[in-house]
Amino acid sequence: MNATPSPRADARQNRRRLIAATREAISSRGLDVSALDIATAAGLGVGTLYRRFGTKEALLDAVVLGLYDELCDTARACMTRADAWEGLSEFVMELAKAHRDNRGLASVTAACDQQPSPELAQRTAALQEAVTDLTERARATGLLRADVTWQDIIICSRAALDTQHCLGVDAGPEGWRRIITILLDGLRAPGHTALAGPQPRTTGI
Amino acid sequence: MNATPSPRADARQNRRRLIAATREAISSRGLDVSALDIATAAGLGVGTLYRRFGTKEALLDAVVLGLYDELCDTARACMTRADAWEGLSEFVMELAKAHRDNRGLASVTAACDQQPSPELAQRTAALQEAVTDLTERARATGLLRADVTWQDIIICSRAALDTQHCLGVDAGPEGWRRIITILLDGLRAPGHTALAGPQPRTTGI
DNA sequence: CCGAAACGGACGAAGCTCGTCCGATTCAGA
DNA sequence: TCTGAATCGGACGAGCTTCGTCCGTTTCGG
Numbered sequence: 435m436n437a438t439p440s441p442r443a444d445a446r447q448n449r450r451r452l453i454a455a456t457r458e459a460i461s462s463r464g465l466d467v468s469a470l471d472i473a474t475a476a477g478l479g480v481g482t483l484y485r486r487f488g489t490k491e492a493l494l495d496a497v498v499l500g501l502y503d504e505l506c507d508t509a510r511a512c513m514t515r516a517d518a519w520e521g522l523s524e525f526v527m528e529l530a531k532a533h534r535d536n537r538g539l540a541s542v543t544a545a546c547d548q549q550p551s552p553e554l555a556q557r558t559a560a561l562q563e564a565v566t567d568l569t570e571r572a573r574a575t576g577l578l579r580a581d582v583t584w585q586d587i588i589i590c591s592r593a594a595l596d597t598q599h600c601l602g603v604d605a606g607p608e609g610w611r612r613i614i615t616i617l618l619d620g621l622r623a624p625g626h627t628a629l630a631g632p633q634p635r636t637t638g639i
Numbered sequence: 640m641n642a643t644p645s646p647r648a649d650a651r652q653n654r655r656r657l658i659a660a661t662r663e664a665i666s667s668r669g670l671d672v673s674a675l676d677i678a679t680a681a682g683l684g685v686g687t688l689y690r691r692f693g694t695k696e697a698l699l700d701a702v703v704l705g706l707y708d709e710l711c712d713t714a715r716a717c718m719t720r721a722d723a724w725e726g727l728s729e730f731v732m733e734l735a736k737a738h739r740d741n742r743g744l745a746s747v748t749a750a751c752d753q754q755p756s757p758e759l760a761q762r763t764a765a766l767q768e769a770v771t772d773l774t775e776r777a778r779a780t781g782l783l784r785a786d787v788t789w790q791d792i793i794i795c796s797r798a799a800l801d802t803q804h805c806l807g808v809d810a811g812p813e814g815w816r817r818i819i820t821i822l823l824d825g826l827r828a829p830g831h832t833a834l835a836g837p838q839p840r841t842t843g844i
Numbered sequence: 845c846c847g848a849a850a851c852g853g854a855c856g857a858a859g860c861t862c863g864t865c866c867g868a869t870t871c872a873g874a
Numbered sequence: 875t876c877t878g879a880a881t882c883g884g885a886c887g888a889g890c891t892t893c894g895t896c897c898g899t900t901t902c903g904g
Binding site for chain 3: 647
């Protein structure tokens with residue numbers, strides 16, 4: 435009774451190729467990639483892209499979903515670290531790297547969050563919970579300053595985003611680590627300057 | 640012998656209006672503003688825009704030039720502060736605010752820096768010198784960690800850029816201050832974690 | 845070996861942008 | 875007030891990019 439029994443092997447492979455090409459394209463050029471560029475990069479025709487995904491947006495959704503899954507895995511792995519601070523800082527590093535490697539990720543996720551699909555909503559919730567856990571655990575040990583929230587953590591991780599992508603900046607392939615390191619030092623307890631203003635809210639990661 | 644004796648009063652006013660509208664437009668929507676949008680926002684026709692500036696790019700150049708002048712003034716004012724650390728941190732705050740208020744400023748300046756006009760090159764040099772002075776002075780007092788460069792400072796200031804503009808983030812109108820505060824705490828001497836990787840280079844601000 | 849599934853890429857339609865052009869309007873000096 | 879030169883407005887043309895379709899051709903796999 436399976437109406438769509440199983441796609442042909444080449445169809446499945448092309449689907450994977452398209453997702454990989456999309457990640458690569460977003461990484462280097464941001465969200466402003468045309469469907470044609472993606473398909474060409476995948477070594478396929480644009481027709482194939484639309485046959486596989488129906489819509490350019492559907493393709494982006496699939497990519498974001500994969501990224502969220504990876505981030506969830508990372509967050510859970512960081513929770514198993516014996517040292518709470520190391521767990522948190524490793525996650526921040528990984529999240530920053532994800533943003534560096536997926537230029538405009540924040541925009542994509544935000545755009546997707548506007549009308550989240552059930553799958554995406556579930557991933558978002560899981561990820562937020564994981565980050566909350568990491569933050570709480572680090573604060574409980576007294577190493578994370580008390581006045582930051584998990585949203586601050588997320589936003590800080592985004593800070594690496596521009597470091598790599600702004601023209602005119604040559605920070606080297608690992609240059610973003612410097613900024614994140616500075617941020618992490620700033621996040622350590624007890625903190626020197628009190629954080630002013632309302633705590634930020636964020637729905638996306 | 641003045642071939643262009645003096646523009647009519649309305650022409651001058653319209654020129655000012657266009658620059659103001661451009662800053663406003665860049666602030667809220669980034670560089671992807673059309674000439675029509677700018678002119679409409681200024682309450683003018685697009686024809687006027689092109690008569691005043693000849694080119695959209697020339698208009699952007701004029702805007703960037705003004706911004707650089709303001710930043711130079713700010714930097715010099717910060718140098719007169721008795722406390723070196725306060726001078727530096729105030730400048731970082733102001734630079735961050737400039738980036739927040741001029742979405743895509745980094746891209747504009749970088750784009751302009753590709754083929755800088757003499758005026759722009761002069762401003763860039765002056766600004767870099769001012770930032771260097773601020774950094775050196777703060778390091779000399781022992782309050783700024785020794786392993787950061789003035790380029791790190793610039794990049795950190797840019798970090799606030801996304802905080803405000805990413806959809807899905809509601810950090811409040813002053814939310815970026817939290818991130819900069821964290822960064823500044825991270826920049827304080829002596830620093831906890833050594834900065835790895837090569838020092839970044841940047842030509843733009 | 846053959847029919848169904850999948851592919852490629854030319855193509856149409858739509859949208860957006862820059863910059864021009866010229867008739868209508870406004871300024872400012874006499 | 876009057877007048878002509880400067881300025882304005884916005885419709886318009888040309889060009890570019892993009893999405894998504896369509897159909898003849900190729901490939902898979904039972």
